[in-house]
Amino acid sequence: MEVSVEDFAPAYIGKDVDDVVILGGGLAGLFCALKLSPRPVTVITNAPIGQGASSAWAQGGIAAAISEPDSVEEHRDDTLVAGCGICEEKIVEQMTREGSDRVHDLLSYGVPFDKDLEGRLKFSREAAHSHSRVVRVRGDMAGRAIMDALISAVRKTPSIRILEGYIGESLLGKGRYVTGVLARRRGGIERLAFPAKAVVLASGGVGHLFGLTTNPYEANGHGLAMAARAGAVIADAEFVQFHPTALDVGKDPAPLATEALRGEGAILVNKAGERFMEKVHPDLELAPRDIVARAIHEEVSAGRGAFLDCREAIGAKFQEEFPTVFKAATAAGIDPSKDLLPVAPAEHYHMGGVLTDANGRTSLDGLWAAGEVASTGAHGANRLASNSLLEAVVFAARIAEDIQGLMPTPRSAYWNEMDDAPGLPSQRNVEERDAITVLRTTLSKNVGVLRDAGGLKEALSDIVRAEKICVRQSIRNMMVAGKIIAAAALKREESRGGHFRKDFPQEHPDLAKRSYTTLSEVETLTAEALETA
Incomplete structure (x- = not known):
């Protein structure tokens, strides 16, 4: 772990250690916070709550085996087939089995899923599903409707404190223990250190690292990079789904x-x-x-x-x-x-992310991860349509249950108003904006739908060059996330699911397994690639 609270004396440090800090205000973060109630929780979100979350942009809906003709087993099998042989079968079994309960949770929070005249849920069918099992809202408005309902529920829950407009920069910790989050006010220089008994990463995906994407600006890989820099194991980073x-x-x-x-x-x-x-x-x-x-x-x-x-x-x-x-x-x-x-x-979803177990625990103590930033093994090499929102709520709920079982009874069930001063305006660095452009251009060109060794090495070279002019940690985090994806793609010399190598166009039976890496290995692969480029 590279940062401790004591290293940041200039930063504001809360008087108390938070029970739980959640980085990210999308579906996974808010659902986890609600499930943790009445335990005090601080949710740190880059943009105003409800804005900038990829969850709100989801159009299809949530896949769950609820209708009579369907079954959990068939949903499981469809997911495994789409995952191209590297899904964690027990994780998929768990996710599909708990799907119905989580959909009913969302109904209890007021999500207006489409229903027929008799009040029964209506289902639609999407690619690679054997049944119509996707619950929607007005055809293509599921993500927005789900987020609106959860935001309303969160606003009414006194144990949840929302801190809007702060960008997570680093994880605080000692050794292999994560002890909090360091965040910077968006557009400013003020930093806040949030010591915590438990940290949940729910910071979203990597979509805006690519030039052509369906994701909002806030999906920029910060959480992935923060965890990697802290020493967490990253899994399946090469598997990127293009809608x-x-x-x-x-x-x-x-x-x-x-x-x-x-x-x-x-x-x-x-x-x-x-x-x-x-x-x-x-x-x-x-x-x-x-x-x-x-x-x-x-x-x-x-x-x-x-x-x-x-x-x-x-x-x-x-x-x-x-x-x-x-x-x-x-x-x-x-x-x-x-x-x-x-x-x-266009880049749509990252199957890879921070490695977690069945309860959302990462390889670092005190750190959990849920949603697109996590790699549970549920999606394998290619996510089945509308399984992303399902995975987010299933594992957010499991994380909440895990944390509740580990901690004593909460000391309180509400937060006082936070006394934080507005940050100072920052000088936007033109060179850093140029570096982001280089990153997005090279990932779309060389780490996109089709890949090969030459292009992947070119991408790593471009990112290393761009990284040298980056000053803000948030921008350096984007570069780190880009290197992780490109290096993992270079390492897997086959084609499988969302990862297609023109120079290795076939699946290799010996590689029908998940991949694991650390930032240390990524830096080594990058250095080797630059030597042979």
Whole structure:
């Protein structure tokens, strides 16, 4: 562990040691905080609560085996198949079995999942699912509706303190023990040190490290880098999922054309009107995401273009059934009920992250992780559609239960108002903005849908060069996260799930296992790559 509380005398240090500090205000963080009630919890979030969380951007919904024709076993098996042989089967079993209870928890918090006229939950089908088992809200608004309900519940819970607008920079600790979080006010220089009995990382994914992504700016890999710098083991970092159908309309982040559109019968065509998935996979547009993403990438790269045709399957019902996509399309001058939607693969989800066990514990004592920053083994090499929100709530609840069992009864059930002064404005460093541009460009170019050794070494070289001009720890964290992904991708010399190597295009049976790394190994791999580049 590199940082202790005593190292930061200039920083404000709370008078008491918090019971639990949660870094991240998305679905995993807020759900965990609610499950910990009435234990005092501080939630530190980069953006105002509810903004900047990838959870709120999720369109499809939550997959859970609830309907009568479905079963936990079939959901488990679908997840294992999508994971391309490296899922942790016991973790998948646990996640799918607890899914129904977690969906009912969300209903109790007021999430307005779609129901039929008799009040029963309605289910939709998405890619690689054998049944319709995805619960949604107004077609494509599940993430926003879930977050709105949880934020309302959190605001009414006096044991939860929300600290908005602070960026996690480092984990505090002694030896292998994590003892708190060091955070900086966004846009300023003020730092706060938060000593804690337990720290939960729920800081989200790495999407905005890539030039083309469906994720908000706040998904920048900070939590992954913080844990790696503290010595945590990182798992499966090379496995990045690219959503096949981001709207290719020049927006950053790219608007998402939810997979539910294809679940409702929308098809993929090129400029010539050819339904190109007919030549690629028997499941056509509902093939696993990595296969669809590569097929679209090939069409776009060849100049044939790729388009989602919703005219016949959805048509005039589009605005009512998929209002989020409709709004994004019409803002770009496209009427999806009459026009083709131009699409391209964009970074969407990171299967890798901080290694955790079945209770969300990491390899460092006092540190748990949930949501996209974690690698539980539930997703393997390729996440099954709509399993991400499920994983977030299942393991957030398990973390809360684990922490409750380890700690004595809370000393109080409320927080006094925090006395913190506003931070000073910082001088935005032009060179650091240039470094971020280099990072996002090289990851999209060289660590994207298709990869090879030369490109991965180029990416590592680009990141090392950009890293030298970074001053703020938050920006250096982005560089560290980028190196972890690129180095892990260089290390795995095969293609599997979301990781496709042009120079190793086949799966290798000896590599049908998860990968593990540390920042020390990443730095060694980087140095070796630079020598041979």
